[in-house]
Amino acid sequence: MKLLTDAMHHLQIQYTDEMLEQFQKYMDFILEWNEKVNLTAITDKEEFVKKHFVDSILCGGIPQVSKANKIIDVGTGAGFPGVPLAIIYPEKEFLLMDSLNKRIKIIKEITDEIQLKNISVRHGRAEDLGREKDLRECFDLCVSRAVANLAVLSEYCLPFVKVGGWFAAYKSAGAEEEIKNSLKAITMLGGKLQQTQTQNIPGFDLEHPILLIEKVNKTLAKYPRKAGTPAKEPLK
Numbered sequence: 571m572k573l574l575t576d577a578m579h580h581l582q583i584q585y586t587d588e589m590l591e592q593f594q595k596y597m598d599f600i601l602e603w604n605e606k607v608n609l610t611a612i613t614d615k616e617e618f619v620k621k622h623f624v625d626s627i628l629c630g631g632i633p634q635v636s637k638a639n640k641i642i643d644v645g646t647g648a649g650f651p652g653v654p655l656a657i658i659y660p661e662k663e664f665l666l667m668d669s670l671n672k673r674i675k676i677i678k679e680i681t682d683e684i685q686l687k688n689i690s691v692r693h694g695r696a697e698d699l700g701r702e703k704d705l706r707e708c709f710d711l712c713v714s715r716a717v718a719n720l721a722v723l724s725e726y727c728l729p730f731v732k733v734g735g736w737f738a739a740y741k742s743a744g745a746e747e748e749i750k751n752s753l754k755a756i757t758m759l760g761g762k763l764q765q766t767q768t769q770n771i772p773g774f775d776l777e778h779p780i781l782l783i784e785k786v787n788k789t790l791a792k793y794p795r796k797a798g799t800p801a802k803e804p805l806k
């Protein structure tokens with residue numbers, strides 16, 4: 571866990587022994603489950619800590635993230651970035667969702683086991699859950715990593731965010747063209763790209779722009795379109 575504590579020092583994230591224990595147990599359980607169900611291609615523990623834990627908490631300490639209370643992780647997969655963020659922010663409430671029920675059930679089982687009490691889970695597609703009354707425009711912050719192209723992702727994510735809230739999209743370096751081509755879609759969905767934050771921890775080779783998109787207007791009732799349509803016909 572030295573890699574993780576080094577990164578947390580750099581990001582000025584406070585941590586406790588209990589948090590480090592939760593990180594350790596989460597990795598152990600995921601790798602154990604991974605022998606039966608495909609959860610992650612990363613099985614080397616050092617790589618796991620870097621690419622899953624450190625990468626997930628790169629948005630830690632960003633003011634838009636620090637001040638959010640209710641957070642949703644769209645397309646969480648094996649729990650990233652939602653679980654590491656829930657560990658470092660025990661006072662915030664997290665909802666992790668994914669269209670693959672198998673993964674959601676495993677995350678629930680593991681997070682119960684390690685007593686991460688601030689996580690709940692929901693199975694479903696973003697296009698469907700984004701229309702549910704108890705989820706639509708209810709979150710201060712939506713995070714999402716490695717789920718879809720930014721225009722598509724914005725249609726999945728922005729409907730969950732309340733006006734005045736934020737969508738933090740984890741993108742890879744070199745996404746400038748993708749960002750430029752998604753600006754219109756972001757506006758159509760009620761968002762505005764305000765800032766791109768690139769966290770670079772010396773020695774980590776994780777250069778990652780995190781796009782901070784503010785929800786400036788309500789999302790029109792016609793979005794998200796029906797399941798499958800955003801990916802087939804991205805807004806432009």
Ligand SMILES: C[S@@+](CC[C@H](N)C(=O)[O-])C[C@H]1O[C@@H](n2cnc3c(N)ncnc32)[C@H](O)[C@@H]1O
Nearest residue numbers: 645646647650668669670694695696715716717
């Ligand atoms: C490549 S994985 C990334 C998982 C995780 N966010 C990470 O960074 O490790 C993409 C995940 O998004 C989920 N996903 C894709 N489209 C989705 C949708 N329309 N609604 C909900 N989840 C979706 C997939 O089931 C998968 O678990």
